[in-house]
Amino acid sequence: MPSENGAVNEGRAGSRIADIVVPVALDKAYSYAVPAGAALAEGDVVVVPLGPRETVGVVWALREGAGANLKSVLGRVDVPPMGEDLRRLIDWIAWYTLAPLGLAMRLALRIPGEDRAEQVRVGVRLAGEPPERLTAARLRVIAAAEGGLVYTKGDLAERAGVSLAVINGLVDTGTLEAVALPPEPVAGLPDPEHAPAALSPDQERAAAVLRAAVAERSFSVTLVEGVTGSGKTEVYFEAVAEALRQGRQALILMPEIALTAQFLGRFAARFGTAPAEWHSGISSRRRERLHRAVASGEVKVVAGARSALFLPFSDLGLVVVDEEHEQAYKQEEGALYHARDMAIVRARIDKAPVVLASATPSVETRVNAARGRYRHLVLPERFGGRTLPTMRAIDMRKKAPERGRWLSPPLLAAMRETRAAGEQSLLFLNRRGYAPLTLCRSCGHRFQCPNCSAWLVEHRFRRALVCHHCGHVERRPDNCPECGTVDALAACGPGVERLAEEVVEHFPDARVITLSSDFPGGIERLRRELEAIAAGEADIIIGTQLVAKGHNFPQLTLVGVVDADVGLASGDPRASERTFQLLQQVTGRAGRGDRPGRALLQTYQPDHPVMRALLSGDAAAFYAEEEAVREAAGLPPFGRLAAIIVSAPDRGEAEAHARALARSAEAPEGIDVLGPAEAPLALIRGRYRFRLLVRAARDSDLQGYLRAWIARTPKPPQRIRVTVDVDPMSFM
DNA sequence: AGCACGCCGACT
DNA sequence: GTCGGCGTGCTC
Numbered sequence: 001m002p003s004e005n006g007a008v009n010e011g012r013a014g015s016r017i018a019d020i021v022v023p024v025a026l027d028k029a030y031s032y033a034v035p036a037g038a039a040l041a042e043g044d045v046v047v048v049p050l051g052p053r054e055t056v057g058v059v060w061a062l063r064e065g066a067g068a069n070l071k072s073v074l075g076r077v078d079v080p081p082m083g084e085d086l087r088r089l090i091d092w093i094a095w096y097t098l099a100p101l102g103l104a105m106r107l108a109l110r111i112p113g114e115d116r117a118e119q120v121r122v123g124v125r126l127a128g129e130p131p132e133r134l135t136a137a138r139l140r141v142i143a144a145a146e147g148g149l150v151y152t153k154g155d156l157a158e159r160a161g162v163s164l165a166v167i168n169g170l171v172d173t174g175t176l177e178a179v180a181l182p183p184e185p186v187a188g189l190p191d192p193e194h195a196p197a198a199l200s201p202d203q204e205r206a207a208a209v210l211r212a213a214v215a216e217r218s219f220s221v222t223l224v225e226g227v228t229g230s231g232k233t234e235v236y237f238e239a240v241a242e243a244l245r246q247g248r249q250a251l252i253l254m255p256e257i258a259l260t261a262q263f264l265g266r267f268a269a270r271f272g273t274a275p276a277e278w279h280s281g282i283s284s285r286r287r288e289r290l291h292r293a294v295a296s297g298e299v300k301v302v303a304g305a306r307s308a309l310f311l312p313f314s315d316l317g318l319v320v321v322d323e324e325h326e327q328a329y330k331q332e333e334g335a336l337y338h339a340r341d342m343a344i345v346r347a348r349i350d351k352a353p354v355v356l357a358s359a360t361p362s363v364e365t366r367v368n369a370a371r372g373r374y375r376h377l378v379l380p381e382r383f384g385g386r387t388l389p390t391m392r393a394i395d396m397r398k399k400a401p402e403r404g405r406w407l408s409p410p411l412l413a414a415m416r417e418t419r420a421a422g423e424q425s426l427l428f429l430n431r432r433g434y435a436p437l438t439l440c441r442s443c444g445h446r447f448q449c450p451n452c453s454a455w456l457v458e459h460r461f462r463r464a465l466v467c468h469h470c471g472h473v474e475r476r477p478d479n480c481p482e483c484g485t486v487d488a489l490a491a492c493g494p495g496v497e498r499l500a501e502e503v504v505e506h507f508p509d510a511r512v513i514t515l516s517s518d519f520p521g522g523i524e525r526l527r528r529e530l531e532a533i534a535a536g537e538a539d540i541i542i543g544t545q546l547v548a549k550g551h552n553f554p555q556l557t558l559v560g561v562v563d564a565d566v567g568l569a570s571g572d573p574r575a576s577e578r579t580f581q582l583l584q585q586v587t588g589r590a591g592r593g594d595r596p597g598r599a600l601l602q603t604y605q606p607d608h609p610v611m612r613a614l615l616s617g618d619a620a621a622f623y624a625e626e627e628a629v630r631e632a633a634g635l636p637p638f639g640r641l642a643a644i645i646v647s648a649p650d651r652g653e654a655e656a657h658a659r660a661l662a663r664s665a666e667a668p669e670g671i672d673v674l675g676p677a678e679a680p681l682a683l684i685r686g687r688y689r690f691r692l693l694v695r696a697a698r699d700s701d702l703q704g705y706l707r708a709w710i711a712r713t714p715k716p717p718q719r720i721r722v723t724v725d726v727d728p729m730s731f732m
Numbered sequence: 733a734g735c736a737c738g739c740c741g742a743c744t
Numbered sequence: 745g746t747c748g749g750c751g752t753g754c755t756c
Contacts, residue, residue, distance in 0.1 A: 024733045024755080030756035052755085067756090102733085717751080718753095
């Protein structure tokens, strides 16, 4: 039960009505009577009766009216009210994503009462006479506490080199006095002048533009595009500094995994203190405090994952979206939204500038920049004399490795050279496990997931076959389940586990580390491995997508992309864009301060646009081509696209409903309904998902069409769920 | 989202 | 007989 700190006065139903949004799947506000004399304002968090229970809600609007037959607001909750800007943002998100208003509101509501009340912290200071029994430990404590300052018990114990028992003993004798400590500040105060970075002329020009945008105190969007190592972060830090000088708040959104100690350290080096962090790993006590401190304006800079977007900033002066192109900005559960786009909407409401930063901006952002809707700044050079790695393709049709092997002679030669020079190589292969397909040499049987259309991936280490789509796991048998032949099962294709075997054969005395997200040992082990790599304790690193982001590999001079074609044949219209972004990032890891690195791409399609763009460094031509394809297909950002997702625990039921919806679509001119596919999209937590795509021409009202459709479609039985995802880009 | 109400099968 | 499974619908 939520705590009701500010009770609403008792009284007869008054002359005011409050429209209140409750955090449940309702698509409108409910009206409640405001008790006479109650001090209520729009945005206040209140407790209201809802059916047989009580719940919290937010006052969306107050109006005059009798409301005689309405239930009454029960009380006001003592948490920061939800500001006008946040309420408008939520209205917009609910309209845009077609999510029920209550669920959209939930994104910004911190349900109070979950968190314990602020604990009073106790400190001690020297107050009375020394005790009669003076021991060596006690003397050290008294010496350490000299000067009358207040210390926490633990702090003082550590300074004096004693245990807490000695401190408590001295409190009992009256030598030390316990005093209430003011609550610890939630975050330090960043100082814009602490340690400004020395910027290159390119960086300085970009920083000046951003500073001016912040000083203008109006909405604008600026794309900062710069290759890995070009110093984008230093540049947008100058925008943060300007917001601080203006006394305003700044929000830095980043993909959760990019919120590393390394980033916080860089921020602290520039501003003298770390920013307030906001992500799923933050404890609920701290969340509550941060929430209040952000509302009061005490916290100036928040670095956070996508949900930080809904913090109650009182004076937001800047929003930075780092790694703008990252798919992690897409919220896939509950209310479906794209944090980058919502950040832009929030900034528009708050009249604040937005900075989008990326080495490989997304197509939609490029198009917006090209159309003049966003400012576009390019940082062309690597900072500190680092140059981009040299790129070379290895045509696998001509330089094929031995049968059952995956490393071509040129790549092996490069690895040998690198090793001889005492430097590190990275082999990148975006495939977990041992082999992506297992088949029977006798009858041709292929192991397929019973739920999805995907092949089962062998994980030899776990002696299992795993579906990377839905998580289905089965034991790897010794004989074929189809024809019964013993020992006829063959692993086809490489995964990182299998690659590691091959590397050890070629380099028996090299120190090899394999990094993959499903690796045993979890985050802890991963961190240790990364530290070991940074310390030069590995010669060859084998990794999946994991190695593309965040972490620094200072000794790395060679990157070998084992199969650059992975992902190009997936049928996703963004396959090329994503592959380009990923390979650009991974190959960009090669190179040290003193000399450039090199990257080798093993590919069967050296003439593919992605490979051509990587080799020539001409991203502009590649993106022009991508845009043309999208435009011709009427895909975003040139057309609008939504997905209708039907899910049910029973596969047949889900599919039948999806087909029925497709038949009843009655799409008007300019709107196409595509699908559903024969096989389910995925099996997630026991539910089969089928999908319809709704494609609309440029100017048609996708939301209006979908709303009308939902309204006239009979409600399906409860076990069948229909959700709509109108994210402009991330629909696969 | 909760929570109650209601309609069906297996038990002390 | 009734306890309780879940499917359905409502909440100002």
